[in-house]
Amino acid sequence: MKMENLEDLYLHTLEDARSAEQQMVENLPKMAKAASSDQLRRAFNEHLEETKRQLERLEGLFEELEAEPEGHKCKGMEGIIREGEELLKEKGSDKSTLDAALIAAAQKAEHYEIATYGTARTYAHQLGYDDAAKTLDQILTEEAKTNEKLTKLAESRINEQAAKA
Template identity: 40%
Template structure:
């Protein structure tokens, strides 16, 4: 009988020790997570996310104007398709914020504001219905793409460094789509629009 009681006590003690160990591990994990959130790198990462979140929203609006201003149906379709993609990019960014336990917020991106302003200047300074306008719109759109490619490329690497693997996957999908759009714009310019623009008076 004494042996059974001793065994029960030993078992209870072992269970209590396991519970304490689990609690300590959870506490350590919580401390590590808090330390990560307080780190300069995390703050920089969140700041960069806010920047591109603002940028994507501004790009969505600009793409509508570029589509209306474009001359060829081919380029209009590219801008229309990329508007749909950009909506997905915004949704993905909101998921990334959620994955790292942050609230989606926008921070004015001066770079994209400037690039979009250049695009508007191109529309105002080129003739409606001309291929030259389409040449200018492609260059303006590629400046946007290159900014996004640089930003998402950096964000993917930061997410990997901080072990935000799911966030890295989402950001990488957007990066790939931005690269594909950039290549498509180059292809359209090289195969038709640049040549046609050269023949204009």
């Protein structure tokens, strides 16, 4: 992929976001399955559906630019997911500790997405793609809300229970 100007960098960032979301569509069902807390499982499943809709909107941005995604793989998200999986393999028998680890892994993914969408939104704005900037801002808000939801879940019960285990 050429990287000669902001337009190229913008497309690359969209590709990165697309790959990250695709990886999360694969990963969120596994995280939901591993969760013990009903609330946490629900949060993962809800974000799975939201993530699928985000992917559709991203595809729409490629269509508007008449650009074909090149199939770039987001290595950052790949690493975050792998790190989460490794942590879960280390798990003991305590369910709350496992849930706390799942939340931490998910929050790293959300923060990564927030960084990507923040950057992409700024590029879109600078390039004069105002509708795309709006779409990216909406997705960014969804990621931030998911992150807040996870923080609340962690602070409300799960970390407390893990501390008692």
